[in-house]
Amino acid sequence: MDINELKTKFKKIFGRDGAAVFFAPGRANLIGEHTDYNGGYVFPCALTFGTYLIASKRHDSKVNFYSVNFENEGVISADLNDIKKENRWADYPKGVLETFKQAGHIINTGFDALYFGDVPNGAGLSSSASIEVVTAVMINDFYNFGCSLIELAKIGQKAENNFVGMNCGIMDQFASAMGKKDNAILLDCNTLEYSYCPIALNGISILIANTNYNHKLTGSQYNTRRSQCEEALKLVQSRFKVNYLCQLKPSDLPKAEDLVKDETLIKRMRHAVTENARTLEAVALLKKGDIEGFGKLMDASHASLKNDYEVTGPALDAMAQALQGCDGVLGARMMGGGFGGCCIALVKNEFLEEVQQKAGREYEAALKIKPAFYIAQIGAGARKL
Known part of the structure; x- marks a missing residue:
């Protein structure tokens, strides 16, 4: 849907014009997975698709949320003074609103808000973060709070951690903002x-x-992985002066593994440490123009996520294997929290059509599910349009 169609939809739903339009992108993480909450490096980029928000302030304390992507849910309403979690999509913008309030920002009038996302839901491209960030940008603009984009990213993360209940790191919201x-x-x-x-x-x-x-990450093994890393960290802190696992170097691993002892915790730690090192190496290669070397590190990242972090699962493994076996693919790996969602690949342009057909056939034969492919462009961050 284009902006004019969304404005028409807003007027139909709320009976008045939308005052302003905002946008926040989804993100793709090129390399550096499950390192963010382990104090490591990530290497994301914003995409050209994301979440659009059309909104108008109200004169009362009511807030109304409507999503074109979840039309069957209709308008979800709440009062500024009584924001409750309902385990629905609107928990994301509600959480942002509540986080602003808890930070001491005065919001004394409500608003009507219509959302439309062209980020595929559940695909691991951070549709939730783009909803949070676009909401934060709108609230910051409407109520003249003067927060920086980094502050808005932190608000989005807090909303997801404390209100939605997903213990995510900062990467998704930071990349979107x-x-x-x-x-x-x-x-x-x-x-x-x-x-x-x-x-x-x-x-x-x-x-x-x-x-x-x-x-679905909330209530999934994502929080388990995070707690396993925290457990491993406590054990290595008896010898290493570190606050995060990613402050360890790969050369520290033999001694660290002797301290941890538990094989599962060792594997989780090993992924965090080696993935952090891969991320720094990948950026150095990219700066030298070694895109093929970058691609090989993407393959190594997927292997680590499969074997050490164990967050891939049959769908992501089948897709990564299919992509890695195609001519013209420099590297491919799972992306996002894991267990489903998307793989990301670097593909020579002349092979793009062939790769989509071949990998699509192989994946569908293995999983009996038809995949979807998107050729992604790197876009700008969150903004008022």
């Missing part, structure tokens, strides 16, 4: 220090392969 066209972000999730790295793909495209195998 701070994205830059034709650049990826090297982000230290420990300090939030970041730098932009231009992506000169030169005849190569980012291909995102949606397994259409839906995953």
